[in-house]
Amino acid sequence: xxxxxxxxxxxxxxxxxxxxxxxxxxxxxxxxxxxxxxxxxxxxxxxxxxxxxxxxxxxxxxxxxxxxxxxxxxxxxxxxxxxxxxxxxxxxxxxxxxxxxxxxxxxxxxxxxxxxxxxxxxxxxxxxxxxxxxxxxxxxxxxxxxxxxxxxxxxxxxxxxxxxxxxxxx
Amino acid sequence: xxxxxxxxxxxxxxxxxxxxxxxxxxxxxxxxxxxxxxxxxxxxxxxxxxxxxxxxxxxxxxxxxxxxxxxxxxxxxxxxxxxxxxxxxxxxxxxxxxxxxxxxxxxxxxxxxxxxxxxxxxxxxxxxxxxxxxxxxxxxxxxxxxxxxxxxxxxxxxxxxxxxxxxxxx
Numbered sequence: 329x330x331x332x333x334x335x336x337x338x339x340x341x342x343x344x345x346x347x348x349x350x351x352x353x354x355x356x357x358x359x360x361x362x363x364x365x366x367x368x369x370x371x372x373x374x375x376x377x378x379x380x381x382x383x384x385x386x387x388x389x390x391x392x393x394x395x396x397x398x399x400x401x402x403x404x405x406x407x408x409x410x411x412x413x414x415x416x417x418x419x420x421x422x423x424x425x426x427x428x429x430x431x432x433x434x435x436x437x438x439x440x441x442x443x444x445x446x447x448x449x450x451x452x453x454x455x456x457x458x459x460x461x462x463x464x465x466x467x468x469x470x471x472x473x474x475x476x477x478x479x480x481x482x483x484x485x486x487x488x489x490x491x492x493x494x495x496x497x498x
Numbered sequence: 499x500x501x502x503x504x505x506x507x508x509x510x511x512x513x514x515x516x517x518x519x520x521x522x523x524x525x526x527x528x529x530x531x532x533x534x535x536x537x538x539x540x541x542x543x544x545x546x547x548x549x550x551x552x553x554x555x556x557x558x559x560x561x562x563x564x565x566x567x568x569x570x571x572x573x574x575x576x577x578x579x580x581x582x583x584x585x586x587x588x589x590x591x592x593x594x595x596x597x598x599x600x601x602x603x604x605x606x607x608x609x610x611x612x613x614x615x616x617x618x619x620x621x622x623x624x625x626x627x628x629x630x631x632x633x634x635x636x637x638x639x640x641x642x643x644x645x646x647x648x649x650x651x652x653x654x655x656x657x658x659x660x661x662x663x664x665x666x667x668x
Contacts, residue, residue, distance in 0.1 A: 329499040329623075336627045370540070370647040447666030454662040457502045462510065462658055465635030466642075473643040477540040488632055492624040496617030 330395060330432035330456065337388045338424050340468055343489045344384065345417045347472060348410045351480045358479075363409050368474050377474045379405075381413045384467035385420045391460035392424055394440050395452050396431035500565060500602035500626065507558045508594050510638055513659045514554065515587045517642060518580045521650045528649075533579050538644050547644045549575075551583045554637035555590045561630035562594055564610050565622050566601035 355362035366378040375383070382405050393400035401423060407413045438452035450459065475482055525532035536548040545553070552575050563570035571593060577583045608622035620629065645652055 332623060332627045336632070339628075340632065370643055371649075374646060445663065448663040449667070450661065450663055453499075453502060457506045458509075458658070458661050461631070462506070462635070465632070466639055466654070466657055469636050469639035470643060472636075473540055473640060476544060477647070479541075484636070487636055488628070491620065491628050493615065493618040493620055497619070 330435045331427075331429040333456070333461070334388070334392055334396075334424055334427065334432075337391075337464060338421050339489050340464075341385070341388065341417050341421050341424075343486060344381065344468060344471065345414050345421075347475055347480065347482050347486065348381075348414045348417070350482055350486075351475055352410045354480050365410060365475070365478070366408070366413070368478055370470070370474060370477060374470075377471055378407055378413060380467045380471040380474065382407070382416065384464060384471060385416055387460055387464040387467065389420050389423055391456060391464070392427055395435040395438060395456060395460075396427045397438075398426065398431065500605045501597075501599040503626070503631070504558070504562055504566075504594055504597065504602075507561075507634060508591050509659050510634075511555070511558065511587050511591050511594075513656060514551065514638060514641065515584050515591075517645055517650065517652050517656065518551075518584045518587070520652055520656075521645055522580045524650050535580060535645070535648070536578070536583070538648055540640070540644060540647060544640075547641055548577055548583060550637045550641040550644065552577070552586065554634060554641060555586055557630055557634040557637065559590050559593055561626065561634070562597055565605040565608060565626060565630075566597045567608075568596065568601065 351365050352362045355364070367376045369376045382403070385403070389400050389403075392398070401419065403416060403419075407416055434452075435456065436451065436453040438455075439449050440452055440455040441447070441449040469487075472482060472487055521535050522532045525534070537546045539546040552573070555573070559570050559573075562568070571589065573586060573589075577586055604622075605626065606621065606623040608625075609619050610622055610625040611617070611619040639657075642652060642657055
């Protein structure tokens with residue numbers, strides 16, 4: 329199941345990559361600086377678009393690293409353009425491509441912790457279900473909502489991406 | 499894993515219940531009609547708050563019904579108040595409480611379809627990972643974003659809810 333879930337996250341990151349491109353095109357069609365988007369937010373005390381994308385990426389990257397046991401590459405959070413955010417997203421997709429199903433064989437029972445948890449820990453299963461997934465979707469959807477609120481033409485299908493529907497059986 | 503995932507959805511619905519209460523209190527503190535929230539949206543061609551809550555509820559309800567094999571109660575989408583939306587959310591939590599882990603034993607291999615799919619179908623695993631989860635979090639986070647954008651005091655911890663962190667081992 330972990331493999332299927334991270335495969336889904338890769339798909340969702342691919343959709344995020346497309347929204348970033350759609351935002352760039354929208355800005356060009358309206359003749360404003362596309363990178364204005366990076367500082368937009370839905371509330372004054374909310375992280376702006378750039379940070380939403382960065383944390384979304386980090387949720388998937390750190391989740392795979394801690395549950396699949398591979399070191400994660402470092403990202404310094406210095407992106408200044410939509411294209412740089414796209415590169416960030418693509419680098420995480422490439423990182424996730426490096427995992428095999430076997431890497432997650434003992435994911436559920438791993439002991440997971442982070443420095444800011446001050447010694448507290450979670451089982452891998454709890455960490456994935458209660459932390460990785462909700463955080464990933466929270467920041468992904470917030471990025472989408474910022475675009476949506478600011479005129480970028482994205483819809484539910486752009487959020488979900490292609491579905492593995494199978495043809496009628498008869 | 500399905501049981502853990504639906505348990506998480508129950509927790510998230512419990513958080514949504516709380517945001518609805520927080521929105522009600524906020525409206526009262528500012529002396530405006532709390533039910534104004536039901537029609538708010540982030541873009542003119544986006545579903546308003548009430549519909550986001552309804553679809554979030556339906557994603558969890560229908561997902562559990564199709565994967566766990568129990569008929570789902572019907573909801574006519576007629577809520578006119580924040581309290582009525584809270585009742586809707588609570589009824590879905592109660593419905594999810596009726597499932598045991600054994601109900602999901604063959605969830606991954608079930609054949610899942612919906613009338614509007616015109617005979618097409620998905621495996622239970624694909625349906626859950628590609629459809630139920632992304633839809634649930636999409637509408638949950640969009641509801642949160644509408645509240646956030648309109649001044650309701652909710653933050654990331656209110657989104658995530660309590661985490662099963664365990665004390666240091668030493």
